[in-house]
Amino acid sequence: MWLRQRRGLCRLLFWTILLVEIINHLVYSSNGVYVHNNTQKHDDHLRGTRVDAVVAKDGSGEFRTINGAVNAAPDYSNTRFVIYVKAGVYHENVVVGERKSNLTIIGDGMDATIVAGNLSYVEGYSLTSTATFAVFGKDFIAQDMGFHNTAGAARYQAVALVAAGDRGAFYRCKMVGYQDTLYARSNRQFFRDCAIYGTVDFIFGDSAAVFQNCTIRPRKPLPGQFNAITAQGRVDPSSKTGFSFQNCVVSPAENLAGVKTFLGRPWRNHSRVVFTNTYMHSFIDPNGWVPWSPRDRASPDTVYYAEFGNYGGGAATAGRVRWKGLHLGMSSEEVSMFSAESFIDGSSWIIPR
Template sequence: MVHHAQLFSILSSLLCFVLKPAAVSGRGFIARDITFENTAGPQKHQAVALRSDSDLSVFFRCAIKGYQDSLYTHTMRQFYRECKITGTVDFIFGDGAVLFQNCQILAKQGLPNQKNTITAQGRKDPNQPTGFSIQFCNISADTDLLPSVNSTPTYLGRPWKLYSRTIIMQSYISDAIRPQGWLEWNQDFALDTLYYAEYMNNGPGASLSERVKWPGYHVLNNSAQAVNFTVAQFIEGDLWLPSTGVKYTSGFGV
C-alpha cells in the first residue's frame, strides 16, 4: 500500500502488480506507464488489480488488467488518461468522482454464460458529487472476447448502489455492447434513482433506438446538459491537473 501526503510520481514502465491489488491513498498520487494486473483469472471471481482512495490522483498511460472488479475507484477525485482497462464483471466500480479520458475500455471473455458489465458505480446519496464520466474513450471487446462477442452479453453498466451515476459521452461504442446498453442489478432496484446518461457517442453500439427506458436513464441532447460531466466541472480539473504535467481536455474538445 502506498501512503503519502504530497505529490508522488511513479515513472517506471516495468512495474507490474500481480495477485494482490495495488492500493493507493493520500493526496496527489500520479502513476505513469505502469501495469496493474491481477492474474487470478475469471474463476476466482472478485480479484481487484488496483484500488485508489487518492484524492486528485492521476493515472496516465497505465494498464489495469483483470477480470471481475479490476479497478476499484473507491473514493475521491481521480483522472485516468490514455489507460487500458480490461475485465468482465463490474470491472470499473466504486464511488469516487472519476473521469476517464481517451482510454481503451475492453471487455474480456469470462466464465461460461456470464454477462459482462463494464461499470458498477456505487453512489449511495443523491447529494454526493461522485460518479463515472467516460469521455473520448473506446469501449470494445478485447481480443479474447471477439470470437464469442455475439454470444456474450456485454453492457455499459449496472447500478451497484441506489444512486449510481455514470455518463458516457463523445466515445466510441462497439457492437460488443448489447442494444439496450445497460443492465439491471436486481429486478427494479435503483432504476428510478440512478442517473445514467449518454451524449454524442458513435460506433455500432452507440445507437439509442433500443436503449433501456428506465426513469433514471437519460439521453443528453446538448452541451448545456453534458457540461457538468467534463473535466473542468466534474472533477474541477483545471484547478489541479495542470500541475501534474499530464495532458487533458477541459471541456468538449474541438
C-alpha cells in the first residue's frame, strides 16, 4: 500500500528492494519504455516503472549488445539503472564490473532472452574468465534471463554464470552448462524460481547463497563421470558462507540410468550445504554425498551437510553416508539459521514474496 501512495518514489524504491512482484514485460509509450504486463493482472504500483536502456539484436533498441548497455550504465550508482533485453540469443561474454552497482537486467523470459558463450578452462582461460555472464558489481538483479555455456561436456569446466558481487539477486533465470555451470563465487547471493542445469560440481563456489523454489536439473556427463550437484568451497570455519536450498525440486534433465548423482561433495574442508523441504527424485544415489576424490574414504569431519523435511524417492536417508559432518536431524532453530533472513540478512535488501 505504501508504494501505491508514493508513486513518485516507485522507480527508486521498487527496484532497490526488488523481488516483490517483479514485472514480466516492457512496452513502449510516448515518453519512453515502461514496465507493463499484457498477459497477467498486475499490481498498480508496477505500472509506469521506467527502464533506462533497451538492448535488441534487430536494432530497435539503443544497443545491439548487452555489454554495450552495461558499459553505458553509470559507475558506482546509488540509484537503480534498468536494462531491458529483448528476446533473442546474444552471443557474447558479459562482464558487470565492480564499478557497475545497482544494475538490473530484465529479459523476456528464461527461454526467450539468452546469453550464450562457449569458453572453457581447457582452452587456457581462467575458470572465472570462461563465464558467459559474470557479475562483480554489488546490488545486481537479473530477471527472466537465460545464461548458457555451450562448450559441452567434453571441454570440462565451462561456467555459465559467475555471481560475485554482494547482494546479487536472480529471479526466474536459467543457467545451463555441464561442469561448473553456476559459480556462486563470493558474497551474498539470492536465487528464486530459477532453473540450473549441469553435471559435475555444477553449483559451486564460496558465497553465502540461498536458493528458493529453484529447479535443479542434472544432465548426462561424460562416460565414467558421476554428477555432483554442489561443490561448496568454504575454507574458514568462521566464514558465514554456504549453500541453502529451500523448497526446490531436484530432478533429472534426461535419462540418467547408470549415472550416479550425488547432492554434493566438499570442494574445501569446511564445505557447507543444506537442503530443506525439497523434492528429490529417486535418481539421487542413496549415499547422498560423496568424497571429493575417489582416494578419500570419507569427507573431512569439518564439513557441514544437512537434510531436513525433504521428500521424494531420493530423499530417504537410511542409506546416507555415515559422516560426522552430515546432519539428518535438525531442530527448527537450526533450520531457521539457513533462511534468507538469517543466512544472508535478506530482510535488509530483499522483501520476501
